[in-house]
Each structure stands twice: as C-alpha cells, then as structure tokens.
Amino acid sequence: MIEAQGLTKFYGSLPAIRDVTFRVDQGEVVGFLGPNGAGKSTAIRILTCYMPPTAGIAKVDGIDCFASSLQVRSRIGYLPENNPLYNDLTVSRFLRFAAGVKGLSGKNTTREMDRVVAVCGLEKVRHRIIGHLSKGYKQRVGLAQALVNNPPVLILDEPTIGLDPTQIIEIRKLIQSLREQHTILLSSHILPEVAQICQRVLIINKGQIVATDTPGNLTSQLQKSAQISLKVEGEINQLAAVLESHEGVQKVTVSREDAGRLLVETDRSRDLRPEIARKVIERGLSLLELKLVDLSLEDIFLQLVTEEPVQEETQS
Numbered sequence: 001m002i003e004a005q006g007l008t009k010f011y012g013s014l015p016a017i018r019d020v021t022f023r024v025d026q027g028e029v030v031g032f033l034g035p036n037g038a039g040k041s042t043a044i045r046i047l048t049c050y051m052p053p054t055a056g057i058a059k060v061d062g063i064d065c066f067a068s069s070l071q072v073r074s075r076i077g078y079l080p081e082n083n084p085l086y087n088d089l090t091v092s093r094f095l096r097f098a099a100g101v102k103g104l105s106g107k108n109t110t111r112e113m114d115r116v117v118a119v120c121g122l123e124k125v126r127h128r129i130i131g132h133l134s135k136g137y138k139q140r141v142g143l144a145q146a147l148v149n150n151p152p153v154l155i156l157d158e159p160t161i162g163l164d165p166t167q168i169i170e171i172r173k174l175i176q177s178l179r180e181q182h183t184i185l186l187s188s189h190i191l192p193e194v195a196q197i198c199q200r201v202l203i204i205n206k207g208q209i210v211a212t213d214t215p216g217n218l219t220s221q222l223q224k225s226a227q228i229s230l231k232v233e234g235e236i237n238q239l240a241a242v243l244e245s246h247e248g249v250q251k252v253t254v255s256r257e258d259a260g261r262l263l264v265e266t267d268r269s270r271d272l273r274p275e276i277a278r279k280v281i282e283r284g285l286s287l288l289e290l291k292l293v294d295l296s297l298e299d300i301f302l303q304l305v306t307e308e309p310v311q312e313e314t315q316s
Contacts, residue, residue: 091144
C-alpha cells in the first residue's frame with residue numbers, strides 16, 4: 001500500500017533523506033522511528049504529497065505521489081504532528097468542513113460524520129467548540145478528520161505527543177481498533193507505544209533507513225549474548241564472583257539501585273539458567289526471581305542510532 005524507492009530530498013546542498021527505500025503492505029501497522037532531524041518528517045511529507053522528492057519514487061496504493069497527488073490524497077488519512085484544528089468551530093462543523101474538502105455532500109456527509117464520531121468516541125463533545133476540549137479529545141478530533149471518507153491508508157505523525165498517561169492509553173486503544181481496516185504508518189518517539197501497536201518497525205538515522213523488521217527479529221540479530229536477571233536474598237558479592245568464573249558466563253553486573261539484583265550475560269549457545277539457580281541454592285541464598293531479559297525496542301533503537309545530528313532537521 002505504501003512504497004518508497006530510492007527517495008532522496010535535498011534542501012539546497014543539504015540532504016534530508018538519501019536513497020530511502022521501504023514498503024508497507026496492506027493491513028500492516030508499521031512504526032517509523034528516528035531521532036530528531038533523521039528525516040522522518042521529510043519522508044512523511046513526500047508520501048502525503050506535501051512536497052516532491054529530489055529523486056526517487058513514492059507510491060500509495062500503486063499510485064505515484066507526485067504524478068497523481070490528488071488521487072493519492074483521497075486514499076490517505078493524515079494526522080500531522082501539529083494537529084491542524086480550527087479551534088473556533090464545533091466538532092461537528094469542523095468534521096463537516098473536512099468532509100466537504102474530501103468531496104462529500106448531503107446525506108453522505110451526515111452519514112460519514114456520524115461514523116467517525118462513533119469510531120473516535122466523540123458523541124459527548126460533537127457540539128462543543130474545539131478550543132474548549134482537552135488535549136486528548138482534540139487528538140480524537142484530529143483522528144476523526146483523518147478517517148473521514150474511510151481512506152485505506154493512515155499516516156499518523158506523533159499521535160500521542162503532549163498527552164498525559166491516561167490520554168495516551170485512550171488514543172493507543174483507538175489506534176489499535178483501527179488496525180483491522182486500515183494500513184497504518186505511525187511515527188512516534190514513544191518506543192513502548194510502537195512496540196505495543198506495531199507489527200514491524202522502520203528505523204531511520206541521518207537520512208537513511210538503518211533497519212526494518214519486527215522487534216523480535218531485530219532482537220535476535222542484535223543481541224550478541226543472553227542476559228539473565230536474577231534477584232536473591234542475602235550476600236551477593238561472593239555469588240557474583242562465583243558466577244563470573246562459571247563457564248559460559250561473560251559478565252556479571254550487580255545492580256546499585258535494586259538490592260540483590262544481578263544481571264548475568266552468557267553465551268547464547270546454551271541456557272545457563274538451571275546452573276545459575278543451582279549455584280545460588282548451593283551458597284544458601286534464597287532465589288526470588290530468575291528470568292531471561294530480551295532487548296527492548298529502546299535498546300535496539302539506541303544500538304542502531306548512536307548519536308543525534310548536531311543540526312536538527314529544520315525543514316523536514
């Protein structure tokens with residue numbers, strides 16, 4: 001549904017993105033990640049027909065974003081990072097305006113307004129002025145305008161930015177409810193959110209795609225050692241020394257913040273948990289917890305994106 005081939009964009013002599021290639025298939029929910037200035041916004045603006053690329057091809061539903069931008073726009077629901085709402089309008093009047101812009105009229109407008117109001121949980125506020133709504137409800141209105149005319153593709157740029165924890169959970173649930181009927185490209189800085197919502201991630205750094213896969217596959221590729229977290233009751237310094245000398249153990253770290261917590265890095269070729277548990281019991285200590293620890297999406301992100309560019313992406 002979304003396809004980028006060799007996308008490159010220069011601002012003067014400065015490349016914002018270079019040879020960006022990826023695809024998002026029908027029904028996928030894909031997270032688009034990268035540090036500030038990495039090129040996410042430039043790529044999104046090209047896909048949503050806000051600007052042409054310097055080189056390369058962008059397509060949505062098989063249609064070229066530059067050659068047939070009006071057709072592409074009719075197939076995309078877009079929620080920008082800065083939610084473009086008219087704060088002096090009521091929710092209903094704003095959604096009616098959005099429907100008119102998208103070519104709807106008469107009964108079709110009313111029917112579509114009722115549908116998106118129901119989907120986004122706006123029944124209680126549909127006649128209220130947008131400027132008087134909470135940030136969470138404003139984001140819901142932004143999502144509602146993106147859903148008008150039921151486009152097959154949704155592109156959501158930082159949909160939970162500025163929300164409190166409760167509002168984030170509400171918007172996250174709303175996005176999850178949309179995944180069955182829409183292909184979704186989601187840009188976000190909140191990595192746990194991406195891990196919960198998205199089936200696959202694209203990671204961009206310094207204008208280039210550096211990884212694209214499921215979080216699980218990226219973990220398998222990047223995690224060079226197995227990590228075992230254990231918590232014991234009793235003196236652990238001698239235990240740490242014993243474990244560090246055990247065959248297959250690469251490193252043992254004693255937590256300074258969590259008393260009795262150790263992180264044991266081992267060779268991935270074999271599971272050392274039974275042997276580690278035995279060592280704890282042999283020393284007369286109480287074993288409270290023992291578990292494998294996988295790389296989180298945040299760990300993966302930090303490994304692939306080692307530093308942010310000095311100059312932020314001011315025009316992307």
